[in-house]
Amino acid sequence: MGLNDNILTYRPMSRTLTTAYVRNERQLCIGDSVTARETGRITLAELCTRIGGRIHTCNFGNNGGNSALVELGANWIHGTHGNAVFSLATEKNLLDPFVILDRMMGHAYTEDGKKVDKSLTEKVWKLFREVEMALDDIEPESIDATAELGQYMEDISEKRLQEFPPNQHEDIRGLFNCMMNYLSFHFGADLDKVSLKYVGCFRELDGKNVKLPKGFRSVVDAIAQNLPSDAIHLNTKVEKINYSYTQTNTVKITCQTPSGKSVFEANHVIFTCSLGVLESSHSDMFEPTLPPSKVNSIEAMGFGTVDKIFLKWETPFWKIGEGSLKLAWKGKRTTNRKTEWYRSLFGFDEIQNNDNTLVGWIHGEAAEHLETLTDRDVMDQCVLLIRQFLGDPSIPAPTEILRSAWKSNELTRGSYSFLAPSSAPSDIARLAEPVSVGGVPVLLFAGEATHPCFFSTTHGARESGIREAKRLEDYYITKRDVQN
Numbered sequence: 001m002g003l004n005d006n007i008l009t010y011r012p013m014s015r016t017l018t019t020a021y022v023r024n025e026r027q028l029c030i031g032d033s034v035t036a037r038e039t040g041r042i043t044l045a046e047l048c049t050r051i052g053g054r055i056h057t058c059n060f061g062n063n064g065g066n067s068a069l070v071e072l073g074a075n076w077i078h079g080t081h082g083n084a085v086f087s088l089a090t091e092k093n094l095l096d097p098f099v100i101l102d103r104m105m106g107h108a109y110t111e112d113g114k115k116v117d118k119s120l121t122e123k124v125w126k127l128f129r130e131v132e133m134a135l136d137d138i139e140p141e142s143i144d145a146t147a148e149l150g151q152y153m154e155d156i157s158e159k160r161l162q163e164f165p166p167n168q169h170e171d172i173r174g175l176f177n178c179m180m181n182y183l184s185f186h187f188g189a190d191l192d193k194v195s196l197k198y199v200g201c202f203r204e205l206d207g208k209n210v211k212l213p214k215g216f217r218s219v220v221d222a223i224a225q226n227l228p229s230d231a232i233h234l235n236t237k238v239e240k241i242n243y244s245y246t247q248t249n250t251v252k253i254t255c256q257t258p259s260g261k262s263v264f265e266a267n268h269v270i271f272t273c274s275l276g277v278l279e280s281s282h283s284d285m286f287e288p289t290l291p292p293s294k295v296n297s298i299e300a301m302g303f304g305t306v307d308k309i310f311l312k313w314e315t316p317f318w319k320i321g322e323g324s325l326k327l328a329w330k331g332k333r334t335t336n337r338k339t340e341w342y343r344s345l346f347g348f349d350e351i352q353n354n355d356n357t358l359v360g361w362i363h364g365e366a367a368e369h370l371e372t373l374t375d376r377d378v379m380d381q382c383v384l385l386i387r388q389f390l391g392d393p394s395i396p397a398p399t400e401i402l403r404s405a406w407k408s409n410e411l412t413r414g415s416y417s418f419l420a421p422s423s424a425p426s427d428i429a430r431l432a433e434p435v436s437v438g439g440v441p442v443l444l445f446a447g448e449a450t451h452p453c454f455f456s457t458t459h460g461a462r463e464s465g466i467r468e469a470k471r472l473e474d475y476y477i478t479k480r481d482v483q484n
């Protein structure tokens with residue numbers, strides 16, 4: 001297949017399936033309402049053996065005697081108002097039962113095995129959220145381009161600490177450290193790598209954080225149902241995209257497929273690989289090379305890492321509903337993120353409908369280092385921490401571990417994008433710009449990193465796919481109007 005495809009979408013899923021569905025040059029269908037019959041001329045090349053990309057639901061753990069689900073990648077639909085993934089999930093009836101995130105579940109503990117008073121934790125959490133929300137109001141004009149978020153958060157936390165009596169300061173510093181680790185998940189990076197000037201560019205949607213009871217993959221499956229099965233080419237690695245567009249007026253895409261090398265031709269390519277993949281492979285992948293302004297933006301933007309560690313016990317050592325523990329390290333935050341990687345762990349959370357599994361969360365440089373360690377090392381260190389913080393040396397060792405390694409994964413090279421101090425919103429815009437040849441948009445870019453305010457999310461990814469589909473639709477409508 002491929003020679004007369006109108007579009008080759010470079011890699012499908014999470015939302016790329018919302019990209020353009022072209023029947024012929026005059027008739028375009030967009031979005032997932034399109035039927036399988038109508039989508040005959042799209043090809044999706046996916047290097048992996050599954051669809052979904054950074055949406056990766058796995059079986060692990062126990063749900064009332066049955067196998068349970070965990071998410072190695074995306075976990076929550078962030079916000080219910082104006083969220084393109086939430087509306088899709090609602091339309092497809094994927095949200096029954098309706099499960100919302102309880103950020104406050106469980107308790108915070110310090111490293112000397114002390115449980116922090118819950119009402120203090122709640123108070124500090126509220127205060128931290130206020131500070132976090134106020135980040136949206138930062139006026140970029142008043143901030144230096146090189147300023148980073150970490151120092152700002154440390155300064156402001158220290159100031160707000162003075163609102164509490166001195167005898168609570170030690171615990172509160174611990175809680176702040178824990179919450180800084182939590183905030184780092186928004187970026188997948190240590191906060192000193194994040195731009196302060198443009199931190200308000202990311203827009204948080206109103207409404208709750210909602211979980212997909214049958215796993216995030218249910219959204220991917222729902223979208224995939226709209227495509228003919230032969231549109232999706234798994235195990236197909238795009239190696240070269242030649243968009244010089246001469247002679248045949250097509251883009252030539254060289255792929256490594258299970259049966260050998262194959263060259264697809266397409267009128268348009270929508271490239272949806274992660275920013276991490278783009279950064280590591282753009283110089284070899286595109287012919288001609290990408291415009292220098294795009295390359296500069298790719299290199300300036302940040303691409304962080306968040307990893308999850310799932311630990312399974314024969315039987316839970318915790319009381320269900322009380323198992324989540326947040327790690328409130330007292331004292332200064334560590335700067336040695338390799339040898340003290342475990343200090344970047346936010347905590348271990350229970351998972352709904354999973355009786356015997358806890359999930360640990362880690363970000364940034366520590367997560368990247370963690371990926372170099374063995375399962376045994378990680379499991380041993382995690383149980384040591386759990387025993388230490390809960391003050392209970394009798395807690396048994398977990399029996400199994402499952403963990404993500406998004407940084408070392410050649411399909412992603414990290415978890416999601418953020419604006420680093422070296423970058424600006426104009427870099428996102430430049431990344432999203434199509435490359436045109438002779439007025440034809442031949443190379444289009446979608447994916448979470450191309451969304452101006454929902455970058456790093458599944459809804460940003462989905463919206464970006466719809467945007468590029470619309471771009472092609474507009475192109476063909478204009479062309480038709482001119483011809484008529």
Ligand SMILES: Cc1cc2nc3c(=O)[nH]c(=O)nc-3n(C[C@H](O)[C@H](O)[C@H](O)COP(=O)(O)OP(=O)(O)OC[C@H]3O[C@@H](n4cnc5c(N)ncnc54)[C@H](O)[C@@H]3O)c2cc1C
Nearest residue numbers: 011047053054073074075076238411415447448456457458
């Ligand atoms: C740990 C983690 C937690 C997250 N939590 C949330 C969350 O709670 N809520 C939320 O909204 N978002 C979350 N996200 C972010 C969300 O998962 C992503 O923003 C979104 O899935 C990105 O979709 P995408 O289509 O842009 O890219 P991807 O899903 O990365 O798709 C890119 C695809 O390109 C393929 N590919 C790469 N190279 C090649 C090649 N050479 N040839 C062919 N195919 C190739 C890859 O296999 C992949 O399938 C999380 C991500 C991670 C990693």
